[in-house]
Amino acid sequence: MTGTTGAALGAPAERREGRQKVTGAARYAAEYAPPGRVHAWPVPAAVARGRVTGVDTSAALALPGVLAVLTPSDAAGLAAPEDGTLAVLRTPDVPHRGWCVALAVAETPETARAAARAVRVDYAAKPHDAGPAEGHPDAYEPEDVVGQPGRVEYGDPEAAYAAAEVRLDVTYRVPPLHNHPMEPHATTAHWDGDRLTVYTSTQGGTTVRSVLAGMFRLPEERVTVVAEHVGGGFGSKGTPRPDVVLAALAARHTGRPVTLAYPRRYLPTVAGHRAPTVQRLRLGAHPDGRLTALLHEVTTQTSRVNEFVEHAAVVSRVMYATPSLLSTHRVVPLDVPTPSWMRAPGEAPGMYALESAVDELADALGTDPVELRVLNEPRTEPAGGKPFSSRHVVECLREGARRFGWAGRDPRPGIRREGPLLLGTGVAAATYPVQVAPSTATAEARPDGTFVVRINAADIGTGARTVLAQIAADALGVPLDRVRTEVGHSDLPPAPLAGGSSGTASWGWAVHEACARLAAHPEEGPTVRADTTGKADADSPYARHAFGAHFAEVAVDTVTGEIRVRRLLGVYAAGRILNARTARSQFTGAMIMGLGMALTEHSTLDPAFGDFPEADLAAYHVPVQADVPDIEADWIDEHDSHLNPMGSKGIGEIGIVGTAAAIGNAVHHATGIRFRELPLTPDRILAAPPYQG
Numbered sequence: 193m194t195g196t197t198g199a200a201l202g203a204p205a206e207r208r209e210g211r212q213k214v215t216g217a218a219r220y221a222a223e224y225a226p227p228g229r230v231h232a233w234p235v236p237a238a239v240a241r242g243r244v245t246g247v248d249t250s251a252a253l254a255l256p257g258v259l260a261v262l263t264p265s266d267a268a269g270l271a272a273p274e275d276g277t278l279a280v281l282r283t284p285d286v287p288h289r290g291w292c293v294a295l296a297v298a299e300t301p302e303t304a305r306a307a308a309r310a311v312r313v314d315y316a317a318k319p320h321d322a323g324p325a326e327g328h329p330d331a332y333e334p335e336d337v338v339g340q341p342g343r344v345e346y347g348d349p350e351a352a353y354a355a356a357e358v359r360l361d362v363t364y365r366v367p368p369l370h371n372h373p374m375e376p377h378a379t380t381a382h383w384d385g386d387r388l389t390v391y392t393s394t395q396g397g398t399t400v401r402s403v404l405a406g407m408f409r410l411p412e413e414r415v416t417v418v419a420e421h422v423g424g425g426f427g428s429k430g431t432p433r434p435d436v437v438l439a440a441l442a443a444r445h446t447g448r449p450v451t452l453a454y455p456r457r458y459l460p461t462v463a464g465h466r467a468p469t470v471q472r473l474r475l476g477a478h479p480d481g482r483l484t485a486l487l488h489e490v491t492t493q494t495s496r497v498n499e500f501v502e503h504a505a506v507v508s509r510v511m512y513a514t515p516s517l518l519s520t521h522r523v524v525p526l527d528v529p530t531p532s533w534m535r536a537p538g539e540a541p542g543m544y545a546l547e548s549a550v551d552e553l554a555d556a557l558g559t560d561p562v563e564l565r566v567l568n569e570p571r572t573e574p575a576g577g578k579p580f581s582s583r584h585v586v587e588c589l590r591e592g593a594r595r596f597g598w599a600g601r602d603p604r605p606g607i608r609r610e611g612p613l614l615l616g617t618g619v620a621a622a623t624y625p626v627q628v629a630p631s632t633a634t635a636e637a638r639p640d641g642t643f644v645v646r647i648n649a650a651d652i653g654t655g656a657r658t659v660l661a662q663i664a665a666d667a668l669g670v671p672l673d674r675v676r677t678e679v680g681h682s683d684l685p686p687a688p689l690a691g692g693s694s695g696t697a698s699w700g701w702a703v704h705e706a707c708a709r710l711a712a713h714p715e716e717g718p719t720v721r722a723d724t725t726g727k728a729d730a731d732s733p734y735a736r737h738a739f740g741a742h743f744a745e746v747a748v749d750t751v752t753g754e755i756r757v758r759r760l761l762g763v764y765a766a767g768r769i770l771n772a773r774t775a776r777s778q779f780t781g782a783m784i785m786g787l788g789m790a791l792t793e794h795s796t797l798d799p800a801f802g803d804f805p806e807a808d809l810a811a812y813h814v815p816v817q818a819d820v821p822d823i824e825a826d827w828i829d830e831h832d833s834h835l836n837p838m839g840s841k842g843i844g845e846i847g848i849v850g851t852a853a854a855i856g857n858a859v860h861h862a863t864g865i866r867f868r869e870l871p872l873t874p875d876r877i878l879a880a881p882p883y884q885g
């Protein structure tokens with residue numbers, strides 16, 4: 193199929209770098225070894241709040257092979273970054289435990305680690321407040337959450353709820369969650385005079401370049417950022433992280449190329465996490481199931497370094513028709529590590545709570561949960577009233593129900609037994625906004641009849657370079673194997689990050705435009721440059737979101753408390769699917785992450801210490817092969833002309849949205865017990881009231 197003109201878009205093309213990756217030839221940031229390269233190891237703050245009063249580096253510097261130890265003010269000469277998490281080694285202040293207070297540099301990683309451990313740091317500790325956020329006196333309503341109002345209210349939600357014939361008032365809790373990509377945050381930095389080159393693990397190299405140029409006071413042309421292969425990010429590499437600043441600083445300080453691969457155990461405090469949320473949902477309804485009031489109130493926390501609000505209540509502005517709505521957030525700044533993006537920030541925890549509450553309402557009404565959702569389908573976007581550019585959530589629910597075998601489901605909970613196992617099925621809807629940002633790209637026609645597309649996109653394991661080649665081949669009208677893509681280098685045309693499920697839409701738009709012009713106007717020369725500024729970021733009169741539905745079947749072991757997911761199905765309506773193979777991988781990968789969110793993943797913010805005890809993959813349990821059942825992901829054909837020229841919506845995040853609710857709803861169907869706090873670990877299952885039978 194790669195040799196056929198016009199068949200490129202939508203085809204299940206294999207990842208172009210697949211062979212390089214499985215043979216180990218693909219190089220990641222820490223694997224670049226310029227001559228003389230040395231290694232850095234951070235020293236994390238051992239207090240939750242306070243000030244470094246002294247650093248004794250003598251024992252560390254006495255170790256053979258140690259080059260330097262950077263101390264709390266060694267970065268004082270850099271320009272202040274906008275992102276407070278990058279303001280490392282600028283002052284002796286410690287805003288949270290784990291904050292980098294010194295950095296050892298040595299010939300080998302082992303020596304650097306030993307040196308870091310030999311550094312003696314004295315602190316003047318201050319009392320800290322690590323929450324909990326719930327009921328905290330400092331909680332405030334943020335004005336803005338990811339560019340949306342923190343609070344949206346219409347109708348008279350309190351009065352409508354009070355007057356509702358059927359009322360549900362429930363509170364759901366999601367713990368802190370950590371991204372933990374396989375490749376840790378890592379950078380290799382070297383200076384050549386006043387030129388800085390970094391090989392770094394990032395979802396957006398264009399931003400890394402501008403941030404480094406700003407902090408090191410260099411023109412952007414003197415900073416090169418290479419991120420050819422990235423071993424996952426899940427949001428935690430969406431913005432530059434301290435590793436890139438520290439590596440560049442250490443390289444300048446020592447005059448040697450420096451690699452800093454953040455130790456896994458230090459990542460939870462410096463690379464961001466999904467902040468915990470407490471979500472109160474109040475649903476008022478007519479006895480027939482139509483909503484009369486929907487109130488979604490989220491309490492969450494942030495650090496003293498940055499205000500980051502996990503915008504979990506936003507989904508309630510999109511999903512269901514209701515004459516009265518309250519969707520609001522409260523946030524508390526605490527002396528804790530800084531939360532940040534994690535796959536479907538807002539939507540993932542928000543839809544866990546909303547879709548669990550909707551299931552509770554269905555249960556209370558004796559209505560099928562698929563039918564209850566269909567009944568409350570809005571005609572326009574509930575908050576704002578814009579028409580949807582396309583919305584096929586009902587089709588996803590219906591198609592999913594058909595494939596899953598939902599018809600004839602006995603709604604009674606707690607009655608299906610298999611020895612000590614209780615069995616159940618559950619459903620939840622999914623949604624994720626369509627986001628797109630301006631990008632540039634070039635397309636070049638080469639004398640040998642091949643084409644090269646250049647764009648500083650980030651392929652974080654999604655298959656970006658492959659799908660961009662497909663978009664190019666389609667626009668050029670040539671076979672896929674005639675197109676080469678170059679991504680992941682700051683010499684390439686600037687592009688936005690791989691985040692918000694917007695990468696393919698944003699980059700693809702520019703690639704499409706460059707290639708379409710090259711094909712239509714060969715007389716303009718062999719290279720065409722496109723810039724989608726003004727188009728990609730133009731306001732749309734439409735509400736643009738992807739939708740989906742998740743179905744789960746679980747077995748709950750009443751003896752051990754273990755929950756096994758037996759089947760998981762996702763059906764999506766996400767515009768045009770541009771690569772059937774890599775898209776399926778995005779969906780199923782996110783569903784597995786949703787399974788982890790439901791059953792195993794959690795961090796605990798220890799109030800005494802102000803950080804997370806679950807600091808490695810032995811304590812933070814991501815699903816492994818044996819946890820993952822048959823997973824099926826598919827989509828319905830959706831044609832939407834109000835998106836980008838390819839007609840695609842984002843697909844990277846929606847798979848994690850609603851999955852945990854579908855699993856939790858299945859657990860209720862199995863056991864008759866409503867668990868309202870994630871994850872559904874055996875201790876919680878066993879502590880619940882006795883199981884029937």
Ligand code: MOS
Pocket residue numbers: 395426427428430533534535536537690691692693845
């Ligand atoms: Mo995603 S959390 O927007 O990288």
